Amino acid sequence: MILDVHVHVLGGKSSFPASLPGLGPEFDLGPEALVRQYLDPQGIDQAVLLPLDTHHSHAHGRFIRQEDALAAAHAFPGRFIVFASVDVTACDRADRLRRLVDTGCRGLGEVKYSDMHDPRQYDLYAVCATHGLPVLGHVDPDLTRLEQALKDFPTVNFIAHGVEFWANMSKDAAGTEAYPKGQVAPDNPVEALLSGYGNLYADVSANSGYNALTRDPEYGSVFVRRFARKLLYGTDWPCLRVQRLPPERFGEDGRHLSLLRRLLKNTEDLDQVLGGNLLRLLPN
Numbered sequence: 001m002i003l004d005v006h007v008h009v010l011g012g013k014s015s016f017p018a019s020l021p022g023l024g025p026e027f028d029l030g031p032e033a034l035v036r037q038y039l040d041p042q043g044i045d046q047a048v049l050l051p052l053d054t055h056h057s058h059a060h061g062r063f064i065r066q067e068d069a070l071a072a073a074h075a076f077p078g079r080f081i082v083f084a085s086v087d088v089t090a091c092d093r094a095d096r097l098r099r100l101v102d103t104g105c106r107g108l109g110e111v112k113y114s115d116m117h118d119p120r121q122y123d124l125y126a127v128c129a130t131h132g133l134p135v136l137g138h139v140d141p142d143l144t145r146l147e148q149a150l151k152d153f154p155t156v157n158f159i160a161h162g163v164e165f166w167a168n169m170s171k172d173a174a175g176t177e178a179y180p181k182g183q184v185a186p187d188n189p190v191e192a193l194l195s196g197y198g199n200l201y202a203d204v205s206a207n208s209g210y211n212a213l214t215r216d217p218e219y220g221s222v223f224v225r226r227f228a229r230k231l232l233y234g235t236d237w238p239c240l241r242v243q244r245l246p247p248e249r250f251g252e253d254g255r256h257l258s259l260l261r262r263l264l265k266n267t268e269d270l271d272q273v274l275g276g277n278l279l280r281l282l283p284n
């Protein structure tokens, strides 16, 4: 069983500015496109739909609203696991999350950037602790704040993701370069956090995760074997690998899947990263 822990939908025609390559209004990036263009051809059984229904929504166009995700789950039964997106600035944030749990949401995310460490977010983490929900977050460069949340909510499982998290794989590269290249020193901050906190996981989606696992091939294969119970397969569909011309859409390009299959020869480890780890993190 293969599960992608990190996808979005646009709920129909994209309203991204035409200047973004591959994301102009002519592209339909709704749930049907997700199933037909990515999940079915690549043999992905289920995907976690991550809405973004917060004060960041404007910055992200029509990206991944809560209602799109819930409607998609109904339209394609058994294909989507829906996480909840709650505006951290809303006074009734905790109640909103409880209501979304009642409608079937099984995690919190994608929590973006500074929201991950906003003190008000702690009200939501408390609900996650009560209901056994994992939190998937785009971590900001300051890992000490992630570490504090890991300490403050030891029963909540956090799934870290994003440029700033993975760039921390090199002590000296953090905060200076989005996709650092070259050799990785062992005992780097990412490794220290993953081994130090039982409630921290990471998804390998997008450019950031892929770059982290490939920048130093020797280290990458040791890293994925060592953390085979902590890493989760994800792509961030419909995001693009814009470094390529023409750009390739994650997931559809099969890039993350074939990398993990290449690095993890042990089928038990591979099964965990491709789905087993996520299944353990989801509430019943």
Ligand SMILES: [Zn+2]
Pocket: 006, 008, 050, 110, 236
């Ligand atoms: Zn994302």
